[in-house]
Amino acid sequence: MHANKEKIESLTRELLQALGEDPNREGLRGTPRRVADALSFLTSGYRADPVKLINGAIFTQETNSMVIVKDIELYSLCEHHMLPFFGRCHIGYIPSGRVFGLSKLARLVDMYARRLQLQERLTEQISRSVMESIDAKGVGVMIEARHLCMMMRGVEKQNSVMVTSSVLGTFRDSVATREEFLALIGSRVA
Numbered sequence: 040m041h042a043n044k045e046k047i048e049s050l051t052r053e054l055l056q057a058l059g060e061d062p063n064r065e066g067l068r069g070t071p072r073r074v075a076d077a078l079s080f081l082t083s084g085y086r087a088d089p090v091k092l093i094n095g096a097i098f099t100q101e102t103n104s105m106v107i108v109k110d111i112e113l114y115s116l117c118e119h120h121m122l123p124f125f126g127r128c129h130i131g132y133i134p135s136g137r138v139f140g141l142s143k144l145a146r147l148v149d150m151y152a153r154r155l156q157l158q159e160r161l162t163e164q165i166s167r168s169v170m171e172s173i174d175a176k177g178v179g180v181m182i183e184a185r186h187l188c189m190m191m192r193g194v195e196k197q198n199s200v201m202v203t204s205s206v207l208g209t210f211r212d213s214v215a216t217r218e219e220f221l222a223l224i225g226s227r228v229a
């Protein structure tokens with residue numbers, strides 16, 4: 040499933056006209072192509088294969104300690120306005136014999152973020168994917184993000200950060216595990 044760049048280019052030309060612009064003026068001549076390239080990249084998560092992405096990056100390790108990866112940069116597009124939301128993702132999990140290579144968690148976040156998303160769904164997709172791919176005992180994911188569709192349009196509080204979390208397995212069942220996760224990611228939100 041490739042993004043149809045030619046179609047996106049012609050639609051962008053129409054969009055510019057509908058906005059009252061002249062798509063032939065010098066500054067806009069290359070815009071449809073650039074928009075097509077950018078949108079294709081920003082939605083490349085639809086066309087990524089999670090199995091391929093994760094394979095080869097899972098290692099055997101006998102540990103029952105919580106693994107935390109903090110402050111993974113996150114850029115996505117809200118599906119309601121196709122405008123960016125961006126922030127940080129924190130992931131914690133308790134392995135049962137298998138752990139992730141460090142950079143792979145960031146790639147996993149990118150794969151789900153590079154789609155039209157809702158922050159809530161993105162958070163859940165990441166936690167479920169981590170849980171399933173290493174059969175973890177428990178997973179916690181928290182995303183803190185700012186939404187340009189709110190900030191630029193002056194809706195609600197301009198600087199508010201939306202926080203979503205998804206907990207599975209022991210993170211859901213045990214208050215102590217959840218508290219350890221929150222303490223380790225240093226969240227100000229309890």
Ligand SMILES: [Zn+2]
Pocket residue numbers: 117118119120121122186188189
């Ligand atoms: Zn939005």
